[in-house]
Amino acid sequence: MSSSNTTTITPQGAPNRRNTELVLLAFAVLVPVFAYANVGLAIDGSLPAGMLGYGLGLGAMALVAHLVVRKFAPYADPILLPIATLLNGLGLVLIWRLDQSKYLARLGQGEGTSNQLMWSCLGIAFFVGVLVLLKDHRILQRYTYISMVVALILLAAPAFFPARAQSFGAKIWIYIGPFSIQPGEFAKIIIAIFFAGYLMVKRDALALASRRFMGLYLPRGRDLGPILAVWALSILILVFETDLGTSLLFFGLFVVMLYVATERTSWIVFGLLMSAAGAAFVASFEPHVQQRITAWLHPMDIFLPEDQRPAGLISDQSAQSLFSFGSGGVLGSGLGQGHSELIGFAAKSDFILATVGEELGLAGMMAVLLLYALLVQRGMRTALAARDPFGKLLAVGLSSAFALQVFIVAGGVMNLIPLTGMTMPFLAQGGSSVITNWSLVAILLKISDTARRPAPAPAPTTDAEPTQVVRL
Amino acid sequence: MSELTLTVMRLGFLAVLWLFVIVAVQVIRSDLFGTRVTQRSTRRAATQDRPPARQPAQQPPRQQNRSAGRQRRGAPTKLVVTEGSLTGTVVTLQGQTITLGRAHDSTIVLDDDYASSRHARIYPDRDGRWIVEDLGSTNGTFMDRSRLTTPTPIPLGVPIRIGKTVIELRK
Numbered sequence: 001m002s003s004s005n006t007t008t009i010t011p012q013g014a015p016n017r018r019n020t021e022l023v024l025l026a027f028a029v030l031v032p033v034f035a036y037a038n039v040g041l042a043i044d045g046s047l048p049a050g051m052l053g054y055g056l057g058l059g060a061m062a063l064v065a066h067l068v069v070r071k072f073a074p075y076a077d078p079i080l081l082p083i084a085t086l087l088n089g090l091g092l093v094l095i096w097r098l099d100q101s102k103y104l105a106r107l108g109q110g111e112g113t114s115n116q117l118m119w120s121c122l123g124i125a126f127f128v129g130v131l132v133l134l135k136d137h138r139i140l141q142r143y144t145y146i147s148m149v150v151a152l153i154l155l156a157a158p159a160f161f162p163a164r165a166q167s168f169g170a171k172i173w174i175y176i177g178p179f180s181i182q183p184g185e186f187a188k189i190i191i192a193i194f195f196a197g198y199l200m201v202k203r204d205a206l207a208l209a210s211r212r213f214m215g216l217y218l219p220r221g222r223d224l225g226p227i228l229a230v231w232a233l234s235i236l237i238l239v240f241e242t243d244l245g246t247s248l249l250f251f252g253l254f255v256v257m258l259y260v261a262t263e264r265t266s267w268i269v270f271g272l273l274m275s276a277a278g279a280a281f282v283a284s285f286e287p288h289v290q291q292r293i294t295a296w297l298h299p300m301d302i303f304l305p306e307d308q309r310p311a312g313l314i315s316d317q318s319a320q321s322l323f324s325f326g327s328g329g330v331l332g333s334g335l336g337q338g339h340s341e342l343i344g345f346a347a348k349s350d351f352i353l354a355t356v357g358e359e360l361g362l363a364g365m366m367a368v369l370l371l372y373a374l375l376v377q378r379g380m381r382t383a384l385a386a387r388d389p390f391g392k393l394l395a396v397g398l399s400s401a402f403a404l405q406v407f408i409v410a411g412g413v414m415n416l417i418p419l420t421g422m423t424m425p426f427l428a429q430g431g432s433s434v435i436t437n438w439s440l441v442a443i444l445l446k447i448s449d450t451a452r453r454p455a456p457a458p459a460p461t462t463d464a465e466p467t468q469v470v471r472l
Numbered sequence: 473m474s475e476l477t478l479t480v481m482r483l484g485f486l487a488v489l490w491l492f493v494i495v496a497v498q499v500i501r502s503d504l505f506g507t508r509v510t511q512r513s514t515r516r517a518a519t520q521d522r523p524p525a526r527q528p529a530q531q532p533p534r535q536q537n538r539s540a541g542r543q544r545r546g547a548p549t550k551l552v553v554t555e556g557s558l559t560g561t562v563v564t565l566q567g568q569t570i571t572l573g574r575a576h577d578s579t580i581v582l583d584d585d586y587a588s589s590r591h592a593r594i595y596p597d598r599d600g601r602w603i604v605e606d607l608g609s610t611n612g613t614f615m616d617r618s619r620l621t622t623p624t625p626i627p628l629g630v631p632i633r634i635g636k637t638v639i640e641l642r643k
Contacts, residue, residue, distance in 0.1 A: 020499055027495065031488055038481045078503065079496055086492060334482035360486060367489040374496055 017078035018070050024082035025066055029059045032089030035335055039097045042336030057117065058089050061124045072131045073449035077382060080448070083375045084441045087426035088120055088434070090368070093335075094355050095429050098348045101341035112348050112429050119431035123438035130442035137447050141390045144197030151191040154183035155233075155250070159240040184246045185423075185432040188253075188405070189440055192397035195254060199261040200389045207262035230254045235278045242288040244279070245408050245420030249401065251275050256400040261393060287312065289418075296418040317343050321351050321413050324358040325365075332361025348429040350421055353413045368427075369410065376403040379444050385451040395447045398440050548602060548628055548641035551594065556637030557583050565602065565641070569595040572634055573607070586611050586635030594626070601625045602641060604632055611635060 033055040040048030048054075062085045069076055096113040098104055134140075140147075161174050173180045199206075234251040238244060255271030258264075283289045291312040299318035301310050320343040327333065338358035343351045357365045379399025386392045405425055412419035423433040551570060553561040563570060563579065570579040573591040582591065588609040597603050605623040606613040613620045614633040631638045 017499075017503065024495065024499065027492055031485075031492055034485060034488060038485055041481065042478055079499060083496065331486065332482065334478055335485065337478070337482075360489070363486045364489060367486070367493050370493050371496075374493070374500070378500075 016074055018074060021069070021078035021081060022066055024078065025062045025085060028082040028086035029055065029062050029089065031086055032058060032093050035090060035093040036096070038334070039093060039100075039336040042334060043100050054092070058085070058092070061085070061121060065124055065127055068128045068131050069445060073445050075452040076445040076449040077378050077452070079374060079378050080441050080445055083371050084426060084438065087371060088123070091352065091427040092116055092120065094352055094427065095348050097336055098341055098355065100336070104341045104344070104347060107344055115431070116429050116434070119434045122431070123434040126435050127438040127442040130439050131446060134443070134446055137391055137394060137443060137450065138388060140193050140394070141197050141200070144194055147190045147197070148194040151187045151194055154187040154190065155237060155246070157183050182430070182432040184243070185436040188249065188401050188436060189398065189443070191250065192253065192394060192401055195257045196390055196393035196397050199257055200393055203261040206258070207264060231274050231278060235282060238278070238282045238289070239286060242286060243421065244289060244292065244418060245412075245422035248275070248408055248420070249404050249422070252404045253397060253401050257393060257397050260396045292418040292420070296415060299415055315345070317345065317351065318415055318419060320344070321354040322415055324354040325414065328358035328361045330362045332359050332364055335359045349423055350409065350419070350428065351413055352424055352428045353410055356427070372406045372425075378448075382444055382448040382451055386447055387451060391447045391450065395444060398444055402437070402440065547600065548643060550642055551639055552642050553580070554631065554638045554640055556635070558637060567596055569593055582635060582637055584635040584637055587637070591634050
């Protein structure tokens with residue numbers, strides 16, 4: 001009998017999946033159009049007038065993005081673009097749905113859809129720009145320290161710009177003419193580039209030079225420098241801009257990337273301890289942070305009579321958002337039939353998830369969260385497949401920044417953690433956020449294109465004949 | 473709009489949303505890449521339409537083995553490497569011949585200077601017993617302490633030493 005059970009193991013590249021992507025994209029455009037029709041029928045009893053235009057617009061955007069991916073990143077991951085398109089489309093529908101609310105219009109939260117549509121187009125333009133201009137993600141590695149400086153400037157900028165009356169606590173906006181931008185959003189990508197470039201060089205020193213103590217690897221004092229610096233910076237953001245979200249995102253991203261680069265659990269333990277200590281320290285004297293914590297612990301106390309309310313509780317947003325989730329139940333009230341507009345201020349931006357929770361229910365909410373999870377998973381998969389350490393770290397950094405942001409916003413809206421003013425990626429109203437997230441997806445696509453591109457075939461050798469199985 | 477239509481639309485939308493998630497997961501499932509493991513016998517058979525001609529030839533011993541296994545409850549089902557660089561490797565016994573040696577087409581490729589390229593083979597005989605046969609190796613195949621000279625049935629759990637590698641059959 002011959003040795004028939006021997007096996008060969010050959011490397012197998014990922015196939016080019018552009019046609020799969022096209023099919024998924026068509027699906028991803030149809031779902032929001034369906035949602036749009038659903039909202040129109042529920043509110044007016046007729047199909048909304050702009051439905052055809054909306055569908056065509058979203059479809060055109062998706063098609064442009066797809067064609068550019070086909071040309072400039074042919075081996076990229078097939079899931080990222082459809083999921084981003086679906087989330088962006090759903091976000092547009094939800095904002096349009098909240099635009100129909102007379103209550104919000106009376107509060108001065110007027111029309112947001114056309115603005116958001118414009119920002120989405122701009123986001124796609126950035127997406128195309130990144131794919132066309134960024135030939136290779138490793139070029140970004142050259143700008144490690146420049147990106148550090150740029151990120152610091154972007155993060156610090158809002159603290160120095162004059163605040164406006166309606167900045168609502170956190171100072172994270174810059175006002176230029178009629179526009180307000182959130183530089184912290186852009187900093188998210190740039191800081192990931194810096195961390196990736198920095199940790200790629202320093203990972204060995206951080207991972208190996210350490211003493212073992214009680215099962216944890218304690219880094220040397222001088223290696224603690226960078227993490228202390230980043231921590232101090234995130235505390236400064238918390239103090240001067242009073243924005244818990246950006247601070248948490250920034251520091252969390254650093255700890256995650258440090259852990260990925262060095263494989264040392266001790267960094268996570270240190271990171272958690274340091275951020276807890278820092279947050280507790282700042283909360284002890286910063287009134288805005290205290291307000292947020294009170295609103296987190298006692299959201300329903302806002303309905304008590306004026307004199308029994310805990311100090312600093314000024315808004316019923318948290319309570320209304322919890323009511324939204326509650327009245328949504330498992331299957332939701334149906335699109336256009338909920339009352340999440342009662343949240344009032346920021347219903348279209350920070351609290352957009354409450355509308356999802358009320359009108360699509362737990363089932364829809366889980367689907368949306370799964371979409372985010374799939375997007376992050378594809379980013380992590382890209383990191384695993386990437387062949388260069390910088391690409392690996394960058395992909396991990398970008399997808400964990402995305403994941404952290406989803407967690408911080410969703411956790412805040414559901415009252416799991418104190419609420420912070422951040423936008424749900426793709427879903428929420430906000431120009432800076434849409435542009436940043438489309439660029440982020442573009443960089444991920446570029447890395448995954450490099451990672452999945454089949455290696456060039458080796459030159460044929462003279463003895464390339466496969467070994468014959470010997471019959472015994 | 474009637475209540476019924478809206479309810480249908482609401483549930484329909486949730487279904488469509490979940491359908492998208494499921495389709496995306498299916499795409500991910502079909503998107504696995506990395507290395508492909510090809511069974512040589514099946515690859516050669518790929519040119520033929522029907523299952524390979526060898527498959528039937530392989531079938532009887534397997535059935536025999538199974539029926540024999542039913543008769544004798546102590547029939548081994550796997551071969552385990554207990555010492556050497558391949559420690560922990562398990563090969564399921566399915567009636568096929570297992571070759572051991574440094575040759576890279578062996579079932580178990582030994583990275584061991586003391587093993588010959590075609591060192592030994594293990595195969596079931598007609599009664600379903602597993603037999604080990606030394607293929608004229610330089611350093612010999614040992615069962616317990618004794619060097620094998622003829623094909624010998626392997627009892628369960630008895631160590632067989634080839635160079636630095638020790639294997640045994642287990643249930």
